[in-house]
Amino acid sequence: MIRTDDATAHVLARAGGPLPLGAGAAAPAGMLRLTRPDSTGEALPVWPDGATPSLLEEHQVAPVPVERAGETRRVLAACLRCCWTDQSADPWPGDPAPVELVLDTYRALIGRTDDLMRNWARGALRRLHDSAWIVMADGLVTLGPRCALWPVKSYAQLKELVRRVPEPERAALTVVADADIIAAATADTTAVAADTTAVAADTTAVAADTPLAVDTPLAVAATAGTTAADPESPAAGAGAPARTDPVPPPAPSGEPDPTARHDSSPEPDAAAPRVRLGGQVEGGAAEFDDLLGGYDERRRAELVAAFMAVEHAAEPVPEARFAGLRDPALRHTLGEMLARRGRTLIPHRERWISGYDDHAAARAARLSDESVSEGRPGGRGGAGQARLGEAAKAVLTLVLVHSVAIPRAEGLLPEDTWASPHPTPVDELRRHTQVPIGELEAALRTLRHAGLLTQVKAGEEAGGYVPGPQFHRLTPAARRRLQEELILAAGPHTPLAGAVRARRSAD
Amino acid sequence: MSDQPLTLDAALSDEAVLSTYRRMFAALARDSGAVVDDPALVDIAETLFAAFAEAGEEWLTHEQMRFACRAYPADQFDNRLRVLKGLGAIREVFPKPHQLRYRASFTSVVGLMFIRRMMDDGGQSEMHRLLALEDLNVADPRTTMEEARQSAANLARAFRLWALELITLTTGTIEELREQAPKLWGTEEIARRAQSLHGTILTRWPELDRVCTDLRAAIYAYSDASRRAAGRLADSAGTTRNLTLLPTETWRTFTQTAGKERLAAVLDGFVFDAPAPWHDPAAIARAVDEAPRPAPAQPTPPRSALPDAGPEGSLDSSPTAALERLAQVAESVLGSASRVALADVLGADWPSARRLLADLTTVDLRPELPYRLTWSDDLTIDPAREPSWLSHGYLERVP
Numbered sequence: 001m002i003r004t005d006d007a008t009a010h011v012l013a014r015a016g017g018p019l020p021l022g023a024g025a026a027a028p029a030g031m032l033r034l035t036r037p038d039s040t041g042e043a044l045p046v047w048p049d050g051a052t053p054s055l056l057e058e059h060q061v062a063p064v065p066v067e068r069a070g071e072t073r074r075v076l077a078a079c080l081r082c083c084w085t086d087q088s089a090d091p092w093p094g095d096p097a098p099v100e101l102v103l104d105t106y107r108a109l110i111g112r113t114d115d116l117m118r119n120w121a122r123g124a125l126r127r128l129h130d131s132a133w134i135v136m137a138d139g140l141v142t143l144g145p146r147c148a149l150w151p152v153k154s155y156a157q158l159k160e161l162v163r164r165v166p167e168p169e170r171a172a173l174t175v176v177a178d179a180d181i182i183a184a185a186t187a188d189t190t191a192v193a194a195d196t197t198a199v200a201a202d203t204t205a206v207a208a209d210t211p212l213a214v215d216t217p218l219a220v221a222a223t224a225g226t227t228a229a230d231p232e233s234p235a236a237g238a239g240a241p242a243r244t245d246p247v248p249p250p251a252p253s254g255e256p257d258p259t260a261r262h263d264s265s266p267e268p269d270a271a272a273p274r275v276r277l278g279g280q281v282e283g284g285a286a287e288f289d290d291l292l293g294g295y296d297e298r299r300r301a302e303l304v305a306a307f308m309a310v311e312h313a314a315e316p317v318p319e320a321r322f323a324g325l326r327d328p329a330l331r332h333t334l335g336e337m338l339a340r341r342g343r344t345l346i347p348h349r350e351r352w353i354s355g356y357d358d359h360a361a362a363r364a365a366r367l368s369d370e371s372v373s374e375g376r377p378g379g380r381g382g383a384g385q386a387r388l389g390e391a392a393k394a395v396l397t398l399v400l401v402h403s404v405a406i407p408r409a410e411g412l413l414p415e416d417t418w419a420s421p422h423p424t425p426v427d428e429l430r431r432h433t434q435v436p437i438g439e440l441e442a443a444l445r446t447l448r449h450a451g452l453l454t455q456v457k458a459g460e461e462a463g464g465y466v467p468g469p470q471f472h473r474l475t476p477a478a479r480r481r482l483q484e485e486l487i488l489a490a491g492p493h494t495p496l497a498g499a500v501r502a503r504r505s506a507d
Numbered sequence: 508m509s510d511q512p513l514t515l516d517a518a519l520s521d522e523a524v525l526s527t528y529r530r531m532f533a534a535l536a537r538d539s540g541a542v543v544d545d546p547a548l549v550d551i552a553e554t555l556f557a558a559f560a561e562a563g564e565e566w567l568t569h570e571q572m573r574f575a576c577r578a579y580p581a582d583q584f585d586n587r588l589r590v591l592k593g594l595g596a597i598r599e600v601f602p603k604p605h606q607l608r609y610r611a612s613f614t615s616v617v618g619l620m621f622i623r624r625m626m627d628d629g630g631q632s633e634m635h636r637l638l639a640l641e642d643l644n645v646a647d648p649r650t651t652m653e654e655a656r657q658s659a660a661n662l663a664r665a666f667r668l669w670a671l672e673l674i675t676l677t678t679g680t681i682e683e684l685r686e687q688a689p690k691l692w693g694t695e696e697i698a699r700r701a702q703s704l705h706g707t708i709l710t711r712w713p714e715l716d717r718v719c720t721d722l723r724a725a726i727y728a729y730s731d732a733s734r735r736a737a738g739r740l741a742d743s744a745g746t747t748r749n750l751t752l753l754p755t756e757t758w759r760t761f762t763q764t765a766g767k768e769r770l771a772a773v774l775d776g777f778v779f780d781a782p783a784p785w786h787d788p789a790a791i792a793r794a795v796d797e798a799p800r801p802a803p804a805q806p807t808p809p810r811s812a813l814p815d816a817g818p819e820g821s822l823d824s825s826p827t828a829a830l831e832r833l834a835q836v837a838e839s840v841l842g843s844a845s846r847v848a849l850a851d852v853l854g855a856d857w858p859s860a861r862r863l864l865a866d867l868t869t870v871d872l873r874p875e876l877p878y879r880l881t882w883s884d885d886l887t888i889d890p891a892r893e894p895s896w897l898s899h900g901y902l903e904r905v906p
Binding site for chain 1: 769
């Protein structure tokens with residue numbers, strides 16, 4: 001387990017999705033801990049004062065656009081309908097459901113049965129999986145960690161929503177019953193789970209010497225001989241669970257479904273924890289109270305609004321719209337709030353947006369490189385599961401050269417920005433580069449979804465890609481470094497590259 | 508030239524062109540005012556040479572030359588022609604008085620080509636060619652040591668002067684540096700060629716080590732000055748202008764030839780956000796509301812819960828069935844009589860009377876059936892009875 005400070009952990013979580021936590025390891029400040037029955041878990045950042053990004057809507061600031069938003073959300077509604085079976089509990093973790101059931105539910109919702117609809121729904125499932133709203137594996141869908149971020153007061157709305165999604169009409173002749181699919185899939189994962197608990201055994205040794213708060217009521221799974229972390233370690237003082245009553249972990253004898261035929265799942269060891277999706281949400285330590293405590297309610301709300309706006313807006317936010325940005329004192333506090341998450345304010349004339357602090361980003365990049373080179377087991381292991389693949393990076397570089405470097409070399413793009421009005425034609429990417437065509441489409445999809453590329457449509461054939469909204473979030477130092485890296489790559493033997501290298505070695 | 512609006516930018520670029528001309532011919536000029544003061548004058552010369560090349564052995568008369576240069580003002584043309592003639596770039600075909608035809612000098616044409624190329628890249632490619640030629644020369648077995656010494660000394664001098672100019676630029680204004688430096692600084696390619704030339708000379712004539720040391724020092728000084736000029740420019744240009752310092756072609760070549768790994772390596776160490784769109788419960792509910800509704804299915808008609816075979820099979824579809832039924836109706840009305848009044852057979856209720864009338868009318872219209880309806884003009888009206896209006900008619904059996 002890599003030890004990280006809270007700011008770096010926040011950077012890793014923003015760049016790579018939910019952070020995996022070892023058994024008993026506490027979540028960094030400002031994060032929820034989603035605890036599994038074996039006391040490992042995932043950490044996910046939450047926002048101050050119970051805000052959610054829907055706050056942006058109230059302030060009429062455009063959030064980063066969601067690709068195919070309507071369809072994606074309808075598919076998420078179908079997932080919720082299938083997985084949130086016990087509505088007296090929180091939606092997360094819910095129960096697993098076969099992908100086919102989700103697809104059937106979606107079909108009933110929109111009343112279309114053609115192949116096109118099926119492909120679209122599969123695309124939406126993939127995007128939801130990539131953004132941790134659902135977890136799709138072995139033909140099963142479960143609700144993902146981000147579903148734990150829905151505020152409790154919205155549960156009534158979610159229940160009403162689930163009620164409105166129609167029951168799918170399924171042919172009586174399904175070859176395998178849903179419950180059997182689930183039982184078979186969970187039997188598969190039992191083996192994997194045994195592996196991961198072994199890993200957990202390694203990590204508890206490390207965790208034991210760090211003063212980590214263990215405020216989980218769950219006993220550590222006793223299977224792989226792991227010792228439970230010391231229950232007397234200092235409990236997190238401010239880390240009172242925000243909202244969850246501890247949900248008891250599912251009893252080992254608990255059946256996932258009354259109709260499930262138990263005899264089909266091999267379970268020789270009664271002591272082995274059932275790999276059912278047990279889990280509970282534990283509120284993280286409040287991280288901004290010492291900063292926000294001194295302000296009255298109105299200023300506090302203004303600070304939180306500005307924080308949410310700069311963190312989630314698609315474009316830099318005009319300071320005239322937010323007192324938290326206009327007032328230098330408040331802006332200073334906002335800067336401190338952001339710094340605790342490894343972020344920093346980036347000015348664009350009279351507009352502001354947040355980006356990764358250069359030092360925190362460098363630390364995080366180093367850490368995720370290490371965790372990749374260690375080749376940690378478990379697939380999702382290591383921070384940065386959402387790292388860009390090689391093809392995606394290559395395509396992004398190509399777009400940067402075509403949309404920014406070349407227009408700038410021709411004097412068409414005077415400003416210091418990586419946003420550009422000059423689209424890179426898809427044909428250029430397809431025909432005149434060394435990136436294999438097979439990898440191009442997937443790379444473009446990933447980059448679009450992450451807001452690294454924006455598709456520009458113009459007429460039938462024209463149009464292409466420009467750098468996406470994420471490029472507003474580069475600090476001046478990062479903008480400069482990106483430029484230097486491009487020069488080093490494109491003209492490694494030019495005196496310019498020599499000068500760049502000389503300056504770097506001098507630093 | 509004259510039809511362009513005279514902007515500050517145009518004037519500046521003209522001045523840059525002229526200063527290069529002046530520097531190039533400084534070695535040959537008689538006094539400091541001897542080089543052209545308008546870039547258009549060089550264009551006139553070039554137009555003239557092009558016209559001469561086209562004319563071939565016909566040569567050109569004064570009028571033809573004037574025609575070729577009709578785009579330029581007459582006084583500029585005359586001035587230019589006088590200078591070109593005076594310097595021998597354009598000469599009479601035969602050196603005798605009252606000659607009307609002229610020819611162009613080959614040397615001047617080549618000279619002009621060279622000038623244009625120097626204008627484009629500040630002599631970098633000339634240096635490339637020069638180095639390549641010198642490399643061939645010193646490798647030639649006929650070359651003497653004296654020639655090699657001369658060549659090394661020349662190159663050393665050229666590199667020193669080049670380096671000096673770059674150093675001056677580096678300490679001067681940033682605008683001048685930006686304008687001039689990329690034309691002057693050497694690529695690693697030039698330094699590598701120069702060093703290989705130096706190596707060739709030194710291995711062949713070890714006794715020339717003194718000249719070679721000079722050459723080596725000059726090459727190093729030049730590389731260093733290039734790097735420093737680029738460094739200053741990179742520092743001052745900040746984040747906006749640096750990318751402009753690599754030409755567009757370099758960028759294009761990079762995108763077209765670089766492999767996936769090399770392209771991807773550019774973004775190593777950069778941290779970007781993972782996709783994390785927010786799906787608010789309200790937004791999900793809205794999306795569900797806006798879902799394309801399934802087309803309404805056709806409602807099935809209500810069915811009885813009891814088993815019902817339906818009317819199927821109750822219809823006799825044989826061709827004579829209709830006739831038989833009609834004959835039956837007529838017979839049941841007539842009974843044993845051969846003629847019967849309709850007023851007697853029609854009942855009091857109109858629906859059954861109507862059906863019977865329809866059947867009887869059909870019977871009447873079937874010529875193969877032996878019954879006819881006859882109507883009289885009498886009409887009985889009785890409001891209390893049904894039907895209240897009754898025409899008198901009879902059904903008769905026809906023999």
